[in-house]
Amino acid sequence: MSEAILKVEGLKTSFFTDDGEVPAVDGIDFSVNEGEILGIVGESGCGKSVTSLSIMGLLPAPPGKIVGGHIYYKGEDISHAKESRMRKLRGNDIAMIFQEPMTSLNPVFTIGEQLMEAIRLHNHLSKKELIERSVELLKLVGLPRAAELLDEYPHELSGGMRQRVMIAMAMSCNPKVLIADEPTTALDVTIQAQILDLMVKLNKETHTAIIMITHDLGVVAQMCNRVAVMYAGKIVEEGTVKDIFNHPEHPYTEGLIKSIPDLYGKKDSLYTIKGSVPKPGSITKGCLFAPRCEFVMDKCQVNRPELLGDGHKSRCFLHQGQGRKEVRK
Amino acid sequence: MFHYTIKRLLMLIPVLLGMTLIVFAIIHAIPGNPALTILGTKATPEAIHSLNRSLGLDNPWYVQYFSYLKGILTGNLGTSIQTNSPIASEIWPHLAATIELSFVAMIFAVFVGINAGIISAWKQNSFLDYTAMILALIGVSMPVFWLGLLEQWGFSIKLQWLPSIGRDDIRNSVDPITNLYLIDTLLRGRLDQFWMVLRHLILPAIALATIPTAIIARMTRSSMLEVLKSDYIRTAKAKGQRMIWIVYKYALKNAFIPILTVIGLQTGLLLGGAILTETIFGWPGVGLYIYNAIQYRDYPVIQSGILVIAFIFVMVNFIVDLLYGLFDPRIKYR
Structure with a gap:
């Protein structure tokens, strides 16, 4: 180490x-x-x-x-x-994942908006690159239908899926x-x-x-x-x-x-x-x-x-x- | 969404029918005889009787009600007893005046109220918070007529910055097209008149806006305080987002449903014609129109006026209901 x-x-x-x-x-x-x-x-x-x-x-x-x-x-x-x-x-x-996956995602913005924001805050990427990176991250954390998920809202996901999204978000900037x-x-x-x-x-x-x-x-x-x-x-x-x-x-x-x-x-x-x-x-x-x-x-x-x-x-x-x-x- | 809209529109029908019935009943419960008002106290019983007949006032109440209802359905709001001209065409300039005033007042109230509420919640327990909330308390408690008089005294009489009365200058009056003067002056390309109309709007709009501003500010504050404590706000901070962005984008959209409700209710109230403000500022709005009609016992005008106001109130709330879904995706219309 x-x-x-x-x-x-x-x-x-x-x-x-x-x-x-x-x-x-x-x-x-x-x-x-x-x-x-x-x-x-x-x-x-x-x-x-x-x-x-x-x-x-x-x-x-x-x-x-x-x-x-x-x-x-x-x-x-x-x-x-x-x-x-x-x-x-x-x-x-330094990124953080929280205890409450049910409430840690903003209910009125799509998964895509929240994930892409996390990436955009620390990287300069084009819209297309942002989407690609988001899909890649969602696949990385083992979420199916990654591309469709981007347009879905947190309430449409289960607790486990939301926590995976949180992890994807936390891992987004390496x-x-x-x-x-x-x-x-x-x-x-x-x-x-x-x-x-x-x-x-x-x-x-x-x-x-x-x-x-x-x-x-x-x-x-x-x-x-x-x-x-x-x-x-x-x-x-x-x-x-x-x-x-x-x-x-x-x-x-x-x-x-x-x-x-x-x-x-x-x-x-x-x-x-x-x-x-x-x-x-x-x-x-x-x-x-x-x-x-x-x-x-x-x-x-x-x-x-x-x-x-x-x-x-x-x-x-x-x-x-x-x-x-x-x-x- | 489409089905929901249609369903809601159909549900408005019984509401509106009920409204006509209630308005009709209340007006007829008021003591006093229109014929007597028109003819004066020295009128002979024969004259009163014949006028009653020609106005249809000797018919039983249900006949009067149905003839009134039939008129509404055919777009005929009746004829004013006082001026003998059709109410439908008479009421529009008044309504337009009220709409214009309410619109400007609400823009002011929404802008100032929401921002004051947000800053209060964001900087909770700070000097800014206390100042904003004390002002809001004063705003809801201050009698509008008194504030209006103070404005006129200060800005019109002492400082002579702004006109104190009316929608436009009598010597330079606006040639109406839609009767919404801000639009009319632009349509006619009269920027000088646009400015003049705007100056006439400022004082009454501010007087009218005080209560909605204060109510919106207080609602925004309490709603934002709740949202700012939530986990997803912490998540946004953990992403490295700026606080101002978090507050105005993330938190506000979440906090907006109760604020939208209040905005809807207040808009409905303002459009109902603010009699006090309109009287003080000589604003020829619908409130003043109905007030005059009441003094004259002009039943058709009162009925139609109240009906139009109630209709607007119902419609504003209907629109607000539809808007909820824009702010919260969890609200589904079925």
């Missing part, structure tokens, strides 16, 4: 509400290399989507604001870049980075698999780096190279897919893996992590996961662990200093 194409350093994003500052993303670091697929996993409300919107510069502002850290795209800090600069990057260099924010959550299972396969195929063919944001570890196992696990606005564990699945270090990651339904298991009920994600900013002292952790120690209540490790990193005292096994016994 070559060097990092997108690098996030100590990113902090907060929402300023009537009740004060709510830190949704609280100092996260990660990077993604060219051609790589990075998974970002976590429960709802852990700051995954806010991270992606921060990178795109699409935070609803106010109330959202990047309050610290840097986002480097090809070495250029874009965390506070001008709107005009971001417009050039969006769609062309972006270097594609951020996919839960692209399959709203789709049924068979369509999910097709969409994921499509994204892996595009990744192989175009070498576009993909940041796959999901709460579904199955998706991660199927397509990612590396994974970052997020909890309450922080990354708690990071490593290769093998590391994470075979040797999870953080109790939260372990809990997530344990709670995947097992086809062959004979359990009556699934494993659950007790409690829920704390409200951002509500825990000021100690490890953020301490209230829900099975292996909680005294120092977890007082000190906050750092993300440490070489390659496979985790934010847990169990792996820092005293060994974990000892505690487990």
Whole structure:
């Protein structure tokens, strides 16, 4: 793998509400290399989507604001870049697919108009070339009747087809980075698999780096190279897919893996992590996961662990200093 | 679409029939005798009786109604009691005056209202937003007659920029062809008169436009606020599109259905003849025409006038219904 194409350093994003500052993303670091697929996993409300919107510069502002850290795209800090600069990057260099295919396309414009606009914004092409490129893109994402689709409206397409259109639109300018924010959550299972396969195929063919944001570890196992696990606005564990699945270090990651339904298991009920994600900013002292952790120690209540490790990193005292096994016994 | 149009047109027939019946009933419920008004209070009972007979007013109400209905169907709106001339030809110049005034007022209202609403929504909670919405609130609350008087006092009397009354200058009056003076002056190649007619239009048009402008602005704002929050707007931003383009192209088309509804209703109301505005600015429109007829108890004129207004209102809304499909492809006409 070559060097990092997108690098996030100590990113902090907060929402300023009537009740004060709510830190949704609280100092996260990660990077993604060219051609790589990075998974970002976590429960709802852990700051995954806010991270992606921060990178795109699409935070609803106010109330959202990047309050610290840097986002480097090809070495250029874009965390506070001008709107005009971001417009050039969006769609062309960094593209995004959203969670809701049913509502992400404009209902009153045809597929063709929306797709061609995405291309035209960053390329100077003639009308004929635009149509050719659009048809080519729709074929690339496996849509039948590509030429006819151009004249159809979003409501005439199914959810899976719309998400394919969204992917075609995102891929239209050959972006270097594609951020996919839960692209399959709203789709049924068979369509999910097709969409994921499509994204892996595009990744192989175009070498576009993909940041796959999901709460579904199955998706991660199927397509990612590396994974970052997020909890309450922080990354708690990071490593290769093998590391994470075979040797999870953080109790939260372990809990997530344990709670995947097992086809062959004979359990009556699934494993659950007790409690829920704390409200951002509500825990000021100690490890953020301490209230829900099975292996909680005294120092977890007082000190906050750092993300440490070489390659496979985790934010847990169990792996820092005293060994974990000892505690487990 | 074609079938839908035909169907809707057929459905207009009972609506229009109902309208004639209601208008007829209301007019006849009003106390007062036209013959008495024409002849004066000292008329003898014989004179009143013979006039009633010649006007057909001694017939039972249903006979009067059907003869009236028969007239309408043959394009005959009746004869004015006051002037003794056919209403159909008499009403057109008045109607044209109202149409011209309403049209200019609506162009102003749509342009200013939509833009004010868009900017308010786009820059929500900003100084611009507050200013526009306070002005809109003043606009809907301000009595039109008062605004009209203020305009005349300021722009006609004090500044002497614009004429205060009438459609044209009496010493330089327009020779009508269609009675839409802006068109007539152009047809006759009289650019000087075109300018003069336009100057006469400005003050009454603005007075008439205040309420529609404010209503359109408020509707645009609320509709746009909703749309600007939607996912597809975020998608457009993620493509790298400019905000101004997103707002005016993407968002506006989505937000336009409720705005179009309001524009339709307001156009219908304006075409109904704004009696207050027309009275203040001496505008010889249909509102003033009917107002005079009411004072004179000129039944045929009142009936036909109200019928024409109601007809226009119904037609404007019919057109608006057909236009919906242009803005939202999800609306299918069957």
